[in-house]
Amino acid sequence: MPHKLFEIDKEIPEREKHIYIKHCSDEDNEIDCNKSTIPGCMTERGCALAGGRGVITGAIKDVIGLVHSPVGCQYYTTGVKRYPSKPELPNGKTFPIDNFNLKYSFGTDLKEANVVFGGTKKLKEAIIESNKEYPFASAIYVNSTCTTGLIGDDVDAVCKEMTEELGKDVVAFNTPGFSGVSQSKGHHITNDAVFDRLVGTKEPPKTTGYDICLIGEYNIDGDLWVLEKYLTEMGLNILSRFSGDASHDELCWMHRSKLNLVRCQRSATYIADLIEEKYGVPYKKVDFFSTEYCDDNLRMLGRYFSLEEEAEAVIEKYHGEVKEELKWYKEQLSGKKVYIFSGGPKSWHLSIPLEKELGLDIIAVASQFEHLDGYDKMKARVKDGTTILDDPNSLELEELILTNKPDLILAGIKEKYLAYKHGIPAIQIHSYENGPYIGYEGFLNLAKDIYNNINAPVWKLMDFESE
Amino acid sequence: MSVNVYKRDRQVIIDPLVTCMPLGAMWAVLGINHGVPLVQGSQGCSTFARYHLARHFREPIEIAVSSFHESTAVFGGKKNLNISLKTLIQRQDPELIGVITTCSSEIIGDDVYGFVDSNKQELKELGYDNTEIIPINTPSFAGSHFAGYDNAIDALIKNLATPNENIECDNNINIIPGLLNPGDVNEIKHMLDSMFVPYTMLTDISETFDSPLNPKKQKTPYFGKGGTTVNDIKNISASKGTISIAKYAKTGAETLKQTHKVPAVTDNLPPIGIKGTDKFLKTVNKLSGYDIIDTLMTERGLTLDLMADVSARYLAGRKVVIFGDPTLVTGLTSLVIELGMEVVMVTTGSEEKTFPTDIESISKNQSIDVFSEGDLKVVEDYVKDKDNGVELILGSSEARFINYDTGIPLVRFGFPVYDRVGYHSQPIVGYRGAKRVVEMVTNEVLAKYYEEKHWKLQQ
Numbered sequence: 067m068p069h070k071l072f073e074i075d076k077e078i079p080e081r082e083k084h085i086y087i088k089h090c091s092d093e094d095n096e097i098d099c100n101k102s103t104i105p106g107c108m109t110e111r112g113c114a115l116a117g118g119r120g121v122i123t124g125a126i127k128d129v130i131g132l133v134h135s136p137v138g139c140q141y142y143t144t145g146v147k148r149y150p151s152k153p154e155l156p157n158g159k160t161f162p163i164d165n166f167n168l169k170y171s172f173g174t175d176l177k178e179a180n181v182v183f184g185g186t187k188k189l190k191e192a193i194i195e196s197n198k199e200y201p202f203a204s205a206i207y208v209n210s211t212c213t214t215g216l217i218g219d220d221v222d223a224v225c226k227e228m229t230e231e232l233g234k235d236v237v238a239f240n241t242p243g244f245s246g247v248s249q250s251k252g253h254h255i256t257n258d259a260v261f262d263r264l265v266g267t268k269e270p271p272k273t274t275g276y277d278i279c280l281i282g283e284y285n286i287d288g289d290l291w292v293l294e295k296y297l298t299e300m301g302l303n304i305l306s307r308f309s310g311d312a313s314h315d316e317l318c319w320m321h322r323s324k325l326n327l328v329r330c331q332r333s334a335t336y337i338a339d340l341i342e343e344k345y346g347v348p349y350k351k352v353d354f355f356s357t358e359y360c361d362d363n364l365r366m367l368g369r370y371f372s373l374e375e376e377a378e379a380v381i382e383k384y385h386g387e388v389k390e391e392l393k394w395y396k397e398q399l400s401g402k403k404v405y406i407f408s409g410g411p412k413s414w415h416l417s418i419p420l421e422k423e424l425g426l427d428i429i430a431v432a433s434q435f436e437h438l439d440g441y442d443k444m445k446a447r448v449k450d451g452t453t454i455l456d457d458p459n460s461l462e463l464e465e466l467i468l469t470n471k472p473d474l475i476l477a478g479i480k481e482k483y484l485a486y487k488h489g490i491p492a493i494q495i496h497s498y499e500n501g502p503y504i505g506y507e508g509f510l511n512l513a514k515d516i517y518n519n520i521n522a523p524v525w526k527l528m529d530f531e532s533e
Numbered sequence: 534m535s536v537n538v539y540k541r542d543r544q545v546i547i548d549p550l551v552t553c554m555p556l557g558a559m560w561a562v563l564g565i566n567h568g569v570p571l572v573q574g575s576q577g578c579s580t581f582a583r584y585h586l587a588r589h590f591r592e593p594i595e596i597a598v599s600s601f602h603e604s605t606a607v608f609g610g611k612k613n614l615n616i617s618l619k620t621l622i623q624r625q626d627p628e629l630i631g632v633i634t635t636c637s638s639e640i641i642g643d644d645v646y647g648f649v650d651s652n653k654q655e656l657k658e659l660g661y662d663n664t665e666i667i668p669i670n671t672p673s674f675a676g677s678h679f680a681g682y683d684n685a686i687d688a689l690i691k692n693l694a695t696p697n698e699n700i701e702c703d704n705n706i707n708i709i710p711g712l713l714n715p716g717d718v719n720e721i722k723h724m725l726d727s728m729f730v731p732y733t734m735l736t737d738i739s740e741t742f743d744s745p746l747n748p749k750k751q752k753t754p755y756f757g758k759g760g761t762t763v764n765d766i767k768n769i770s771a772s773k774g775t776i777s778i779a780k781y782a783k784t785g786a787e788t789l790k791q792t793h794k795v796p797a798v799t800d801n802l803p804p805i806g807i808k809g810t811d812k813f814l815k816t817v818n819k820l821s822g823y824d825i826i827d828t829l830m831t832e833r834g835l836t837l838d839l840m841a842d843v844s845a846r847y848l849a850g851r852k853v854v855i856f857g858d859p860t861l862v863t864g865l866t867s868l869v870i871e872l873g874m875e876v877v878m879v880t881t882g883s884e885e886k887t888f889p890t891d892i893e894s895i896s897k898n899q900s901i902d903v904f905s906e907g908d909l910k911v912v913e914d915y916v917k918d919k920d921n922g923v924e925l926i927l928g929s930s931e932a933r934f935i936n937y938d939t940g941i942p943l944v945r946f947g948f949p950v951y952d953r954v955g956y957h958s959q960p961i962v963g964y965r966g967a968k969r970v971v972e973m974v975t976n977e978v979l980a981k982y983y984e985e986k987h988w989k990l991q992q
Contacts, residue, residue, distance in 0.1 A: 074624060074754075077619075077620065077623040077624055078620060078624075102600065102602055103576070103600045104600075104616065104620060105598070105599040105600045105613045105614070105616040105617040105620065106571060106597050106598075106599060106616060106617025106618065106619070106620035106621045107597075107620050107624075108595060108597055108625075109576065109598065109600065110580070111576045111580065111600075112576055112577050112580040112581065113575045113576045113577025113578070113580070114577075115577055116577050116580065116581065132545070135636075135673075136553060136636055136672075136673035136674040137546065137549050137551060137552060137553060137673065137677065138552050138553020138554075138555070138556070138578075138581075138636075138673040138678075139553075139577070139581075139673075140546065140549060141549045141551070141552035141553065142552070142577070142581035142582075142584075142585065144548065144931070165934070168934075169548075169934045170547055170548060170910075171547070171548055171549075172545055172546070172547055173545070173546045173549065174544070174545065174546075175544070175545075175546040175549070176674050177674055177675075178672075178674050178675050180674065181636075181640060181672075181674050188544055191544040191545070192544050192545035195543045195544060195545040196545050196547075199543075199545075199547065199910075211636075212574070212575055212578075212601075212635070212636050212637040212640075213636040213637070213640060213673075213674060215606075216606060216636075216637060216640040216641060217640065242575075242606075243574075243575030243576070243577040243578065243601075243637070244575045244601040244602050244603060244605060244606055244637060245602075245603060246602070246603075247602060248576070460593075460595060460754075460755070461624060461625070461753070461754050464753045464754060464755060465753070468753065478584075479584055479587045479588060480580070480583050480584060480587055480593075480594065482587075483587055483591060483592050483593040483594075484593035484595075484755055486593075486746060487593055487744065487746065487748065487751050487755060488748050488751055488753075489746075489748030489749075489751075528746070528747070528748055528749070529749070
């Protein structure tokens with residue numbers, strides 16, 4: 067029986083098809099995914115605005131991110147992810163404000179009258195005022211929301227008019243929260259908008275034979291900077307980043323890359339496909355979590371660009387630095403049971419590395435918004451008996467904790483404290499605890515966090531000592 | 534002396550100081566024992582709020598959502614609500630569900646009252662009639678999270694409070710705390726308990742937002758510990774009076790006065806600082822008839838003792854900017870002035886009508902710049918203007934970058950505070966809360982404005 071109906075789900079039997087127990091003879095048994103959530107089931111999913119502004123455009127360092135909405139949607143776009151940025155721009159200049167993307171959010175603050183009479187006038191004023199306040203911003207990105215989608219504000223038209231008036235790109239992202247079944251729709255809309263509106267509109271200051279784009283890498287807690295270091299040291303030139311620590315201009319010349327690397331394959335394969343189709347730039351899906359994936363992918367790049375020796379030097383240097391320490395952590399962590407509850411693809415990125423390199427036992431993997439291709443990878447990368455869940459809800463999480471008694475959960479902030487209440491340590495795998503988590507040193511950071519969480523003395527103090 | 538009132542002079546909001554109405558309503562509903570907020574809207578409307586509440590309280594925040602998608606925008610949210618209620622009741626059996634509307638459900642014209650009525654009937658036929666279902670209107674474009682909180686408390690009172698003829702009255706008083714932290718609600722309870730005054734907290738987040746870790750006793754599905762029971766709310770009409778701590782949350786008290794003749798005190802300044810707390814205790818004493826006992830006067834004396842130690846020596850004349858919710862800002866302004874410091878600018882981010890006059894009434898001989906409907910950019914521009922000579926900022930973690938960039942200390946208060954721990958579990962209200970604020974403010978001043986090895990710090 068590959069599918070499983072949790073005890074808590076007996077009133078919502080549709081959930082059975084979303085939960086799958088890996089079994090070698092059931093390879094073709096599909097998992098229900100990318101479908102509407104059952105209302106009221108305590109889902110952990112978010113909305114299209116979260117996927118668009120929260121995940122992708124919020125990482126860009128030199129643009130004004132304007133949310134066309136009542137105050138709430140704008141408020142929630144601040145600080146949702148840890149996306150640091152550096153002020154250096156590709157033209158050699160320095161953006162006057164560091165971490166501009168973390169510091170400032172912009173919004174139209176729609177009120178009742180705007181809902182009745184339309185909000186486009188206010189949107190125009192807000193665009194002009196934001197530009198006046200920060201004239202050095204390279205572009206203005208406008209996100210529409212449930213409210214502006216429903217009242218029918220033509221955000222595209224306003225942005226077009228404003229682009230002409232201000233002489234800089236004002237880009238519309240149509241991301242009402244109710245579009246699609248999860249954040250995933252927001253990724254797709256944003257990929258399409260960046261491609262349609264920006265890619266191919268500018269030329270890079272210079273190009274080399276080693277130009278690459280790092281797509282789907284958002285610089286969570288500094289991840290991108292780790293990869294950038296490896297890639298630059300082996301002689302590659304990062305022409306564009308989509309979108310961690312990226313500048314607006316580099317999105318516009320993504321088509322000039324020689325090879326695109328897709329890191330987060332759920333949120334950003336769309337744009338790599340579009341660029342390949344229109345401009346003939348090939349892409350590779352890459353994986354840099356853990357030492358082994360890092361070795362493999364750096365070697366692959368070495369071969370592709372005939373930089374084999376350089377790649378080996380980088381591998382030797384950075385893998386060498388963490389090897390011994392990781393070995394020690396593996397000894398300490400062997401056999402500990404872990405449940406990976408990720409937003410998207412980290413469930414399949416991390417399952418093999420955690421088992422192979424840290425000795426952990428992955429008992430369950432889940433994703434809020436993966437699609438079938440992602441679940442196929444999950445199935446391929448976990449051992450028999452592992453539970454795979456699509457769009458799990460908090461009651462299922464509790465049942466899984468009580469039945470399987472994991473030693474650790476990798477999840478988001480919403481699940482973290484729930485796990486705590488049941489005595490299970492948890493690490494934030496979306497925004498990280500003490501990251502970066504990518505690359506060699508990142509994997510060591512993750513190992514440290516896992517070790518420190520599982521071994522925190524507090525978890526052994528739960529019972530009152532009566533002696 | 535005077536206040537100078539300014540209004541934000543742009544349409545665009547740059548880093549808001551307030552969020553949407555649903556968050557306030559969720560806060561209110563989560564203060565009910567086994568209460569579940571159900572957001573009638575898109576998934577982001579619940580997920581974002583859960584994230585922000587979890588980040589501040591470091592607690593599980595369980596909020597349901599009816600998952601609007603494109604089809605809902607076309608066909609309406611009746612089916613979503615119907616399935617949500619059934620699913621929630623079957624799986625979690627809550628005491629109460631607050632149906633919290635959103636921008637989208639209000640714009641498409643969902644009649645949640647009608648939906649809830651027809652659902653109640655259907656659920657009853659299925660044998661599920663133990664759960665109270667309360668519709669709460671909270672379209673974000675109609676106000677801030679303070680207004681959402683107010684609407685929620687009012688909806689709870691309107692729907693639950695029963696006529697008082699058959700209810701035993703024990704000199705109970707009702708307290709509407711507003712968006713206070715668990716430590717503050719606990720401090721209010723401590724003051725009332727010290728006076729032996731029975732009370733009903735409308736609603737009580739002191740434990741639901743600060744629950745103990747005790748896995749062996751943890752039941753599933755998860756509900757935060759404590760909270761006001763539905764039954765207690767049903768009986769509030771028999772109380773001697775209702776005190777709304779926050780002016781923005783007074784509608785429920787007024788409703789209770791109109792419908793059940795329960796006296797309402799809604800115009801006092803909050804019990805932050807000495808005078809505010811004095812006034813609060815006098816009000817409690819007047820409504821309940823219970824005496825203000827010596828223990829509380831000892832606490833008052835301890836706080837005065839510290840104020841005498843530090844105010845003239847370290848704090849006098851230092852220039853302070855305060856931002857946050859209107860209740861917090863008026864309260865802290867009053868306390869900071871009691872310390873002999875100078876409040877130069879305050880802002881709230883919301884449109885609380887009486888805010889400027891409240892500030893004026895406590896401003897003494899100070900001249901205070903009041904920005905109505907401000908945002909964080911207003912605070913930043915003011916603080917970075919060297920002519921203003923700001924030495925201390927009191928407000929939420931959102932001002933952390935202003936603190937890093939200018940080096941001017943930020944003493945964290947209000948919501949959200951996510952880059953320091955313990956702020957929500959300790960009080961700022963009451964005499965003990967005032968003492969804590971004085972300690973926090975003084976320590977920041979000592980760390981920043983006194984050279985650490987200097988002999989001035991030796992005694």
